[in-house]
Amino acid sequence: xxxxxxxxxxxDEIDALFQLPLSEFIEARKTLAxxxxxxxxxxxxxxxxxxxKLSISVWATNQLYWRHRTQFDQLxxxxxxxxxxxxxxxxxxxxxxxxxxxxxxxELSELAAKELRGAGHNPGLDTMRRIATTLExxxxxxxxxxxxxxxxxxKDLDPPGFESLAPFIRAVPTTARIAKPSxxxxxxxxxxxxxxxxxxxxxxxxxxxxxxxxxxxLAAAKASLQEARKSLVAARTKTxxxxxxxxxxEREAKEAEKRKREAEAEFKEAAAQATxxxxxxxxxxxxxDRATKSLDDxxxxxxxxxxxxxxxxxxxxxx
Numbered sequence: 001x002x003x004x005x006x007x008x009x010x011x012d013e014i015d016a017l018f019q020l021p022l023s024e025f026i027e028a029r030k031t032l033a034x035x036x037x038x039x040x041x042x043x044x045x046x047x048x049x050x051x052x053k054l055s056i057s058v059w060a061t062n063q064l065y066w067r068h069r070t071q072f073d074q075l076x077x078x079x080x081x082x083x084x085x086x087x088x089x090x091x092x093x094x095x096x097x098x099x100x101x102x103x104x105x106x107e108l109s110e111l112a113a114k115e116l117r118g119a120g121h122n123p124g125l126d127t128m129r130r131i132a133t134t135l136e137x138x139x140x141x142x143x144x145x146x147x148x149x150x151x152x153x154x155k156d157l158d159p160p161g162f163e164s165l166a167p168f169i170r171a172v173p174t175t176a177r178i179a180k181p182s183x184x185x186x187x188x189x190x191x192x193x194x195x196x197x198x199x200x201x202x203x204x205x206x207x208x209x210x211x212x213x214x215x216x217x218l219a220a221a222k223a224s225l226q227e228a229r230k231s232l233v234a235a236r237t238k239t240x241x242x243x244x245x246x247x248x249x250e251r252e253a254k255e256a257e258k259r260k261r262e263a264e265a266e267f268k269e270a271a272a273q274a275t276x277x278x279x280x281x282x283x284x285x286x287x288x289d290r291a292t293k294s295l296d297d298x299x300x301x302x303x304x305x306x307x308x309x310x311x312x313x314x315x316x317x318x319x
Contacts, residue, residue, distance in 0.1 A: 010044045019066045022059045057130035058153050060112045065151035075104035079139030130156045
């Protein structure tokens with residue numbers, strides 16, 4: 001029981017790591033590994049240390065699993081529906097599954113862009129393409145490859161190639177064609193049914209079923225190709241829209257940079273004017289000090305002259 005609890009605990013702790021902001025992942029991984037090693041859980045510590053640094057696209061895809069599970073599960077359900085319809089060769093169900101998967105991919109792509117912007121990251125075109133490709137791969141695979149787990153992805157995924165359409169276009173087992181009877185044979189009417197008549201009829205029915213199955217699979221393959229082309233057109237349209245928005249954002253950034261430079265120039269000019277004003281103020285202050293000193297000297301001179309004059313006048317009156 002202790003081992004089970006330990007396994008559950010380490011799984012929860014690793015899950016928590018993958019839910020952190022990307023900037024905190026490495027430091028939190030080091031801290032957790034150190035604590036596990038201190039607790040004498042060397043195997044768990046090594047497992048945590050082995051977790052690689054995540055790319056921005058992988059981090060965003062993981063956040064979709066943790067924060068938007070309903071939409072994420074809808075994508076996986078659409079993928080399962082597609083595989084079932086593919087195996088059954090049912091064109092109507094294939095179209096329905098493909099439409100559901102396309103809608104889920106579009107919604108999750110928009111949510112991923114919001115997650116990136118909310119975390120201070122730029123949802124660039126390359127990043128969004130890698131996220132969309134990984135989501136498409138997760139919906140296409142029955143089991144994720146290379147030990148990857150939803151919510152704990154450590155790398156971008158590529159969807160399976162065109163071999164996934166093989167069930168629709170693989171060769172149908174050949175059956176021997178029934179030779180047409182020659183005119184001579186047609187003129188001969190056997191008195192009793194030939195022993196091989198039933199076998200020939202069964203072979204014909206089997207060939208017809210095989211042909212019907214082949215046509216069904218070909219129709220399903222064509223529907224899948226048509227839907228893939230629609231998805232490609234939608235992806236190109238969205239890419240073009242994002243490119244237009246990116247160019248608009250770049251223009252706005254250039255204009256903002258221009259306004260910033262103009263503001264900096266105005267600030268420098270204002271600062272220079274403030275410096276000149278400060279220098280003038282200091283000069284005027286020194287001149288005011290000198291004027292004040294001159295005034296004091298003049299007042300003392302006037303006072304001294306007045307004293308001397310008064311003294312002279314007293315002396316004159318005394319005589």
